[in-house]
Amino acid sequence: MTSAALPEHPWLLPGALAEAVGRTRRTTRDWLVDGLCFLLSLGWVLLATADAVAADPEFATPLPQRWMVPADALVGVVCCGLVWARRRWPLGLAVATLPLTVFSMAAAVPLLIFYFTVVVHRRTAVALAITAGGLTTNFAFSYLRPDPHLSYWETTIWGALISLFVLAWGMFVRARRQLVVSLRERAERAEAEQQLRVTQARHLERTRIAREMHDVLAHRISLLSLHAGALEFRPDAAPQEVAKAAGVIRDNAHAALQDLRAVIGVLRAETPAEEEPERPQPTLGDLPALIEESRAAGVRVTVRDVVSAVERVPVAVGRSVYRIVQEGLTNARKHAAGAVVTVDVSGGPGDGLSVEIRNRWPVGGGTNPEIPGTGTGLVGIAERVSLAGGRLAYGRDESGDFRLAAWLPWPA
Known part of the structure; x- marks a missing residue:
């Protein structure tokens, strides 16, 4: 030592x-x-x-x-x-x-x-x-x-008082030093615990952002795969259709690359806070753009939106609904290509917000998707809904459709 x-x-x-x-x-x-x-x-x-x-x-x-x-x-x-x-x-x-x-x-x-x-x-x-x-x-x-001016007992008493005074003084100094050390250690421990909490919070935030970026990347890559497959099976398509599909592939490839850079930047622990990439924060207002993007990729999507007081939807709830719909559309493109997808969003203050994505089960069972996946999309959605205090259900229902449904609380 x-x-x-x-x-x-x-x-x-x-x-x-x-x-x-x-x-x-x-x-x-x-x-x-x-x-x-x-x-x-x-x-x-x-x-x-x-x-x-x-x-x-x-x-x-x-x-x-x-x-x-x-x-x-x-x-x-x-x-x-x-x-x-x-x-x-x-x-x-x-x-x-x-x-x-x-x-x-x-x-x-x-x-x-x-x-x-x-x-x-x-x-x-x-x-x-x-x-x-x-x-x-x-x-x-x-x-x-013997002291010439004091008696024996007076001298003895004065000597004892001096010893006791030094004892009290020394014990006071010792106690004060121990108190100072204790307070210093307590302050250092509190500072270390605060730094640990900050580190944990940053780690959790980075993990949450990475999960959100996973959903974004999966969505964009599924669009790339869909359009590339269309070009592969329709080599005789009209030049306008080929150009349109190539433009969508180019735009989504560029966006996916930007998202991938963002993921890498988020997961780098040494990245300073001021240099972190811009974090995507979609809300319920971005849902129409997501639907149109899927329709442009050739997915047949039917939407039923009966949400009241849209402007009062909490930001966290709206973002969760966006991620749930995004995950549902991505899974439909992966496992039920060509099927009609129905998106149903409803609710209001006090009643909560319900979202349901439904598509027909493919004939012959689930397909082997050309788009590889990590298998954690629904796990992440389930965790997000659970943390928000909501409920999530997914799987094949009595009618044979695949159904992804969630309910999120919306305070009045």
Whole structure:
């Protein structure tokens, strides 16, 4: 595991891993804080030593206790140097220097810094154990280093209050840092979930558009096949008819090519949104053009349209009706060439919109179509109708006709 893969906050990790993180991730802020702690500790050592010397200018202290002042100063200087290693071994330094709290006044500030580091970077149980040890040595310190202005118990109480204050401060800093990390992780998780939802929405939208384009391509290619077949079986047709059929083939081939480019553009995930191809959005108003296009291809289509308040038809419902009729006409050309196709559209607000495409079943059963298909057209229509809350039925009915019927809700 590299340092780049580790969390930025070692105080949230187990001891060994936190130490590893501390060894590899000392930021500029850490250097500044450690330098300030070192200068503060060194300043306290000098101040405490000078105060001890000033309190006994004539060396009136008994000889067995006189060694404490220089020894205390040396201990304080050593602890100042250990400040730079507190991030690497916070608990080890706190435990190793705990006996010094029995007598050392000069090392009080660096020892408090070690203690504060343990409270911030280690579990609460560990911090409380170090606190209990410090409160125990506090009784001995008040006896060995009595304050000339305070009684024994006053000195002991002040030492305990200072330890408890550092404990509360360290726990507050730890809790605040954990809260910040938690909020940051929550924000990052929310952002990641939002990006995932956007990606899923784009994927679903691309899939929906691709299905719609499948219907468009199937329709146009069926027209191409129909006219090409007419030219194949009527080589002696009049030049005007041949030219007309060739024009229809050319126009539909060009349109199919454009639609194919659109499909490829939609399915390319790397295509920027602003460069996506124009999406076809047919409505119920485009249905007459679809019928005329099929009639121009030689399909005999009979239409019965009794839709009331056409201008109020919801866009999604009108588009679904268009796709259903388009799929029905395409299937009729594939499997029942030459049969009369009846298209019936009816309904109104509150009653829903009904659409039915019916054609005679070919004599001798279904034909083997020259136009290859994917077999997913009716599956896509069924899914579209289901998502809209409607009903779909297709198959051979009692009269022997093939019937594709759907009902879509139309709120009043």
